[in-house]
Amino acid sequence: MKIAIASGKGGTGKTTLSTNLASYLAESRKVVLTDLDVEEPNSGLFLKSELFFSEDKYKMIPEWNKVDCTLCGECQDNCNYHAVIQVVDTIMVFPELCHSCFACSELCPTNSLPMIPQKMGELQHFKTKNFDFIESRLIIGEEQAVPLIKQTLDYVDSQFDKDVVKIYDSPPGTSCPVIEATKDADFIILITEPTPFGLNDVILAIDTMKELKKDFAIVINRFGIGNDDIIKYCEENKIDIIAKIPNQRAAAELYSKGELMYPKIPEVKAELEKIVKYLESQVL
Template identity: 50%
Template sequence: MKIAIASGKGGTGKTTVSVNLAAYMSSKYKIILTDLDVEEPNSSLFIDKENYDKTIISRMVPHWNKSTCISCGKCNEVCNFNAVIQIEALNEVVVFPKLCHSCFACSDLCPTLSLPMGRERVGLINHYYHKKFDLIEGVLDIGQEQAVPLIAQTIAYTDKHYSDDYIKIFDSPPGTSCPVIEAVKDSDLVLLVTEPTPFGLNDLKISVEVMRKLNQKFGVIVNRAESHLNLINDYCQIENIPLITELPQSRKIAELYSQGKLIYRAVSQVENEFEKISQFIEKVRSGK
């Protein structure tokens, strides 16, 4: 089963929920935690790491072969992303790997096969082995702008190494555009983490629209909940969205987080809240 932890707004507690949920559920289930927030991966900061494997991840981009090029301009014509530019005056073709979407059109359609596809490094996958559960994280190289290919490969890596009887928890990137969609689209359940502020509500509403468009099953977790702030509860009730649990606003929790520590054991009330999430997942899993 695949569970994506997501939120429109950044900093609502996706990583807190992901790492604590993985740790909490690992006493009963086989768990793998995967960090898909490849631009700013943080899950591994909260896990005692022992040894790990490192895999360099690349994607395919065209490389121009001047000696066979006949300057027909086909590549320039077929590229929709301005990533392959023919400079006629110089008899040159220039490839901009950062703009390339790896569609292979220029390479396949070049009549003299002068743009063979080759690897370009985009980042790393770190695979940490941990006593109770393992952690996989995608890390985008600084200077790389496209997160989606690395997210896709990090999910594929997880599926290759862990069978379907694992509960796979995916700590997803923030926002509502391409990286999030890539991270959540194949999951069985999405947990949307939000906070009871106008910002949190606004971004939750957008996330809900996205989940509905993607036909995803989802529920909401309120973080930094305070008894007098009901705007998320009201919204979920009107929209008939399951509100799974509320994690309290607490200086203690914020301090533990700042030190890279787990919260569910240290703060008594919180363990119950993670039990609620676990039960919700179990219900979805058993199809009840």
């Protein structure tokens, strides 16, 4: 079972919900939490864990070999990402723009662009007291999150059986990294805050999930601030709101200390119970 937690807007509580939900579910089930926000993974800040395994992750990048190159220009015309450019008598490669599609390499008449592995980040697998936690981190300057997200998902699939509940802390936004992080999930929880910004961005996320034909529902975080436009929107569009995590100073204090909320705030635990009941009725 795969459950992705996404948001549209950043800072609405993806990591808070992911870590608390994973820990709470792990009291009664096998769980693995994976932080797919590889540009700045932060779930680990809230978990006490020990490193179990780590490995470097590589993407394949073309490297120009000038010996047989006839400077025909095919490579730059075949690259959709402007990562390969012929500059007079040289072929320049911009690795951070490369999507590892192999087009330049495969279509080169003289095989002058062999694909070479290049490190893009690191995957780490941790064990907490009662569940597994995996995070991947791009190296600084690396622009492409998707290949690392994909390899992280492959790792999780290879290490855990189908009956393990897999929770994915997704990146913010609605662009390629979010698509990659959610496209294989069985269910998406979209977490938002009840503000105009939160509503605007969660509508973008809702439209994205509809486009992907995903089952999803809404969790409102920091309930009590802002206005009730999100509730009206969900009523009008027949979207389930499955929990409302109340806005509390105590929650912010625990967050700032890097602690989970539900063990100390009964209202948060009650909302997690609602989420689990809903998931049980839908997918678990």
